[in-house]
Amino acid sequence: MKYSIMVNEGPYTHQASDTALHFCKAALEAGHEIFRVFFYHDGVNNGTRFTVPPQDDRNIQQEWSKLASAHDIDLVVCIAAAQRRGIMDADEAKRQGIDGNNIAPGFRISGLGQLIEGGIIADRQLVFGD
Template structure:
């Protein structure tokens, strides 16, 4: 089965991000395909490389990046939600006249069309969070 995942909550405010990550791992381990993971609303905070959780906490952003590298996942951050929350990749930062970016490895910024395409191309779209 082919899945698209939509993550609507940040990594440390709600269980949704962790549940989505665990689902993705389990699905891939069972031979299923993850077509795309789309991060929306506060879920875009899963893609920042500047978060520094306490040493005894998990670094979910790094875990998403590692999973993407290992399995070639497409991790897409909604551009409108990202801009509202101060997340920029290098090209968007330049376009906005900013001098720095903060997107974690393996993530990319794009629009809602990527979510629609994921829904069309996948057998199921699962939403994690409100």
């Protein structure tokens, strides 16, 4: 079965991103496909590579990046939500005249249409949020 996932909260403050990760891992283990994970609202904060949690804590951003590279998952950060919250890739930083970017490996910034398209293409759409 093909899944599309929406994550509406950032890491650490809410459990949403952790639950979504556990769900994705279990789904992949059962032989399902995770077609896309769309990060919206504060969920875009899952996609900054400047995340440095204490060593005894999990690194949620890296977990997403690792999962995406191992299973070819499309991690999409909503551009409108990202701009509000300071998540940038190199192209967007250039366009906005900002001197740096922080998008994490395996994540890409794109529009809300990707969320709708995910819902159309996938067999199941799940939302994790607050």
